[in-house]
Amino acid sequence: MIVDVNPFVYSRPVPPEDVVDRDAEVADLLRHAVGGHYVRLYAPRKYGKTSLLTRALHDGERSEGLIGVLVDLYRVASVADVTVRLERAYAKHLRGDLRGKVESFLQRTGVGLSLGAFGISARLQLDPARDPLPALHALLDLPLRLEASGGFRAFIVFDEFQDIGRIDGLDGLLRSHIQHQGEVASYVFAGSEPGLMRLLFETKDRPLYGSAVPMRLGRLADADLADYVARRFDASGRSVGEALNPLLALAAGHPQRAMLLAHRLWAEVAQGHEATLDDWQAAHVAAMRELEPEFDAQWRGLDASGQKTLRAITLGDGSPYRTAALRRLDLTKDVVRRALPRLAATAEIEEREAGGYGIVDPLFAAWVDRLNDRPVDDARSGVRR
Incomplete structure (x- = not known):
């Protein structure tokens, strides 16, 4: 039997007890949830966002009596996708008598919902032409049913929320429900692509404009x-x-x-x-x-201007406009100026507090810098390149 097991997990979200240095962020999320506020949380990919959210749901249930539901919206492409994800999330997180009451309600709706094996996903497989919209309306109203079943406040987290922006009208549909649920539910809209999250929450003519407190997940100390x-x-x-x-x-x-x-x-x-x-x-x-x-x-997913701009950032130690870097890469300031917002929107880069830019992933930054073939000692890694 293997007993000497590597204790460092990096290939999946970690359980709540293994989350490092996020007590303040969890406390902020729970204060907003108990206060009935909605939060939009941004973190680059692989920043431990899902682990943090799982910890917040766990602590919220234990310390505040919240009914937590985590909905994974990664790469949803249709109303049917969202409906299935929402149904499965409730099926996973609801337990005991409350689950029975919700299941009874869902079955009475007559739209094919269930917390068991024969819910809307099974029905859509049997009948792909079936309209999932009535089922989605019923699921989005569930926080009201939870409150009616015993005064429970729902704590609902939409992870990778930016992906609903690809579904026409879905943010408006969602707003039509949640705007009436402030007394019974709290929502966290979590995303990993800042450009799409800003589009959903900071564009005046979008339904969710200004509807959630912004929160950014930073690096660990x-x-x-x-x-x-x-x-x-x-x-x-x-x-x-x-x-x-x-x-x-x-x-x-x-x-x-x-x-x-x-x-x-x-x-x-x-x-x-x-x-x-x-x-x-x-x-x-x-x-x-x-x-x-x-x-x-x-790297291959970036266009030539994006690739060169990343190299210019590493060559210029954060400043992509340095003359030597531009000359070496056959790059112009105008090309860099246009590339920077695109790279920031997809969280390839971020602005540094001290000025300039940095590549978000430090190992990708080291990989990019090797393309520049600079024979210098890398003080960060302890390895001579």
Whole structure:
């Protein structure tokens, strides 16, 4: 039996108890939820957004008596998709007597809804021409039924919410329901593409304009990451040793990338030993090798102006307008000026507090910088390129 298991999870959302350094964000979400406010939460992909939301739902149920429902809207393309996702979310999260009451109500609607195996998804498979809209209306009204079943406040999270923007009229349909539910439900609209989230919530002629408190999920603090990594190493009979500082420097507070690097480092260190810089270098190389196909596909998905602008950002240490970088890449300031908003809208880059721009994913930034073939010591990684 395998008992010495790598404690660093990076390939999926982690359980609530393993969320690192998000107590303040969870507390903010719950204060808004209890107060009846709606929140739009933005975080780049792989920032631990879903793990944070799961933790907030867990804590909200335990400490505030909220009925939490997490709806995954990733890549929904139709009203039918949204209806199925919403039905499945309620089926997953409702339990006990409340589930029975809701199931009874859904069956009485006569539109084919169920929290069991024979709900709207099964009916749509049997009859693809079936109109899912009546079922969606019934599901969107469920918070009112929850309140009527015992005074429960629903805490509903729409994850990857930006994808509903691809479905004509759906944001208006949603608003027509939630605008009457402030006393019985709280909503979090979470997304990972800032351009689409701004389009939905900051465009005056869109139905959801100004309807939710903005909240951005930031990077993790080095101190919290250091404590988490060191404790996990210690608990498994290892020490992170001198490899901790270069790991933190390269991860740059990026939650998923920090866990990936820690996972790879842990795998290099035998039980009873302390990590060395040689172990760190091997872990770094292994991580970059693992990510090579992902980064190659990401790079090929950009147009030439986007690719050159990313290279200019790394060449200019955050400033893509430096003359030497523009000359080397055969790039003009006008091309960069047009590319920057597109790259920011898809969360490839972000503005730095100190000025200039940075690539959101620090490992992708290192990968891009290698294309520039600069023979310099990378102080962040401890590896000479």
